[in-house]
Amino acid sequence: MSSREHDELFERLADEVESREDERRAPSRLKARLYTALIAREAESGPLRSLSEIEAEGRKLCVFEQLVQIAPVGQTAKSIFYCNVCHARVLAEHFENPPIYWPNCPYVQLKNE
Amino acid sequence: MQTSENHPRVQNDLGPDSELVWAIVQRDRKATADFVAAHTDAVYAYVLRRVAPRNEVAEDLTQEVFLNALESLPQFKGDSSLRSWLMGIARHKVQDYYRDRLREVALDQPEVEPAVEIPFEEWMNEQRLEQKVKSTLSSLPDAYRYALLWRYWEKCSAAEMATRTGKSEKAVERMLARAREQFRRRWLDE
Numbered sequence A: 001m002s003s004r005e006h007d008e009l010f011e012r013l014a015d016e017v018e019s020r021e022d023e024r025r026a027p028s029r030l031k032a033r034l035y036t037a038l039i040a041r042e043a044e045s046g047p048l049r050s051l052s053e054i055e056a057e058g059r060k061l062c063v064f065e066q067l068v069q070i071a072p073v074g075q076t077a078k079s080i081f082y083c084n085v086c087h088a089r090v091l092a093e094h095f096e097n098p099p100i101y102w103p104n105c106p107y108v109q110l111k112n113e
Numbered sequence B: 001m002q003t004s005e006n007h008p009r010v011q012n013d014l015g016p017d018s019e020l021v022w023a024i025v026q027r028d029r030k031a032t033a034d035f036v037a038a039h040t041d042a043v044y045a046y047v048l049r050r051v052a053p054r055n056e057v058a059e060d061l062t063q064e065v066f067l068n069a070l071e072s073l074p075q076f077k078g079d080s081s082l083r084s085w086l087m088g089i090a091r092h093k094v095q096d097y098y099r100d101r102l103r104e105v106a107l108d109q110p111e112v113e114p115a116v117e118i119p120f121e122e123w124m125n126e127q128r129l130e131q132k133v134k135s136t137l138s139s140l141p142d143a144y145r146y147a148l149l150w151r152y153w154e155k156c157s158a159a160e161m162a163t164r165t166g167k168s169e170k171a172v173e174r175m176l177a178r179a180r181e182q183f184r185r186r187w188l189d190e
Helices: A003-020 A028-044 A051-056 A063-070 A087-094 B015-025 B029-051 B055-075 B082-103 B129-139 B142-153 B158-165 B169-189
Strands: none
Touching: A003 B129, A003 B142, A003 B169, A028 A087, A028 B029, A028 B055, A051 A063, B015 B029, B015 B055, B015 B082, B029 B055, B029 B082, B029 B142, B055 B082, B082 B142, B082 B158, B129 B142, B129 B169, B142 B158, B142 B169, B158 B169
16 A cells, blocks of 8 residues: 555545534533633733623623622723622532532533533 | 724724624623623633643643734634634644644654555444544554644645744654654554
């Protein structure tokens, strides 16, 4: 068998396997860590979009974000990533099925059900 | 990451991904969560197929793909879907990973070709083919597994692999021959 024939055989095998493979789900703790890392990177380049602006666009806030949103603080305070101090983030980054359930939490959104 | 006041959302030419891309560029945390939720499974599945059984590597590379994408998002033109664009970044990351691993390997061993043909044909209609291939690949030393995946799954020519790893084409071909031989032996042994 020539080298070219070996190549063709392996190419066929690869194509055959590739066409059969299903999409597997990423671990939810990876999604949680990824989300935190992306937000941290975004925050390095400037303030995050404020919760007021996000809500004004019709997006839902979680219960803690709503508290911040109605608090008598400036827009700068409303741009902080409060998830950093929330136990939902810690649980989501370490457990595959974290016991967090409240609505509109990004870490609940990223949880594999 | 750079912000973009004149991002193409204003020009409205980014297609269905326009709103999401614009919001992420504005550092909108909810849009970023949507981005992760919508695309992580596909990127991770692709990367894991290419570096299995090293799940930890797949996780690290997936994170690198998204961080890289975040940096480049202001330049996203919408020529392809956001998913296709992300998968392009993932392909580059995987190939960079192969390149780095293979650069570390000495490729000066003698040439070898399988003495016996590999009986793939009889497996092609088997439901277990995918599992058989995966388990055989997983049993190989990393360098051999990555060489085969890079050459046949990523469809990178031996010449291109040689250029990217700084090795000679002959050395890469010899390594591929050894990798195929190891694959054949383990395929038959299982």
